[in-house]
Amino acid sequence: VRLVESGGGSVQSGGALRLSCVASGSSYSSLCMAWFRQAPGKEREQVASVNSGGITRYADSVKGRFAISRDNAENTLNLQMNSLKPEDTAMYYCAASTKTFAIRTCPPDGVNYWGQGTQVTVSS
Numbered sequence: 001v002r003l004v005e006s007g008g009g010s011v012q013s014g015g016a017l018r019l020s021c022v023a024s025g026s027s028y029s030s031l032c033m034a035w036f037r038q039a040p041g042k043e044r045e046q047v048a049s050v051n052s053g054g055i056t057r058y059a060d061s062v063k064g065r066f067a068i069s070r071d072n073a074e075n076t077l078n079l080q081m082n083s084l085k086p087e088d089t090a091m092y093y094c095a096a097s098t099k100t101f102a103i104r105t106c107p108p109d110g111v112n113y114w115g116q117g118t119q120v121t122v123s124s
Contacts, residue, residue: 001025001113003094008118015084015122021077021094021115029072032097034106035079037090037120047092048079049106057105061087084122091117 007019019035034049048068050056056068067080077094094115097103102110 001028001031001096001098003096003113003115005092005094005115005118008092008120010121010123011084013084013086013122013124016080016082017084017120019079019081019092019094019118019120023075023077023094023096027098028075030098030103032103032106032110033068033070033077034095034097034111035068035077036093036095036108036111037088038093039087039090042090044093044108046106046108050077051104051106055104081120084120086122086124088120089122090120092120093117 002024005021030052032051035047036044038044048058050068065083069078095111096113097106097110099110
């Protein structure tokens, strides 16, 4: 599975961005998909995930502001980010998991495919 992100950029606090990820390969609908982010000097953290059943999960820090969605017909994963804050500044990564133990929530140790990342910068 190859993952290619797009949609990052620079916005002011309170602004919005939409990230997209296109997946190549078969069986996309069976993958657990997620967005992670990593800021300089910090560990990579999961922002949101959506499993094959459409169940979504969000980090507490983004609940109510971000929305993850997937289109299995187009093999795409999206992240709509609203009300952005400077602390949302990070490199954002699309991730996919095929591992049995990880297919429900896509934990970091369950991810076996990563995109190259797209930078999101939010200025105050």
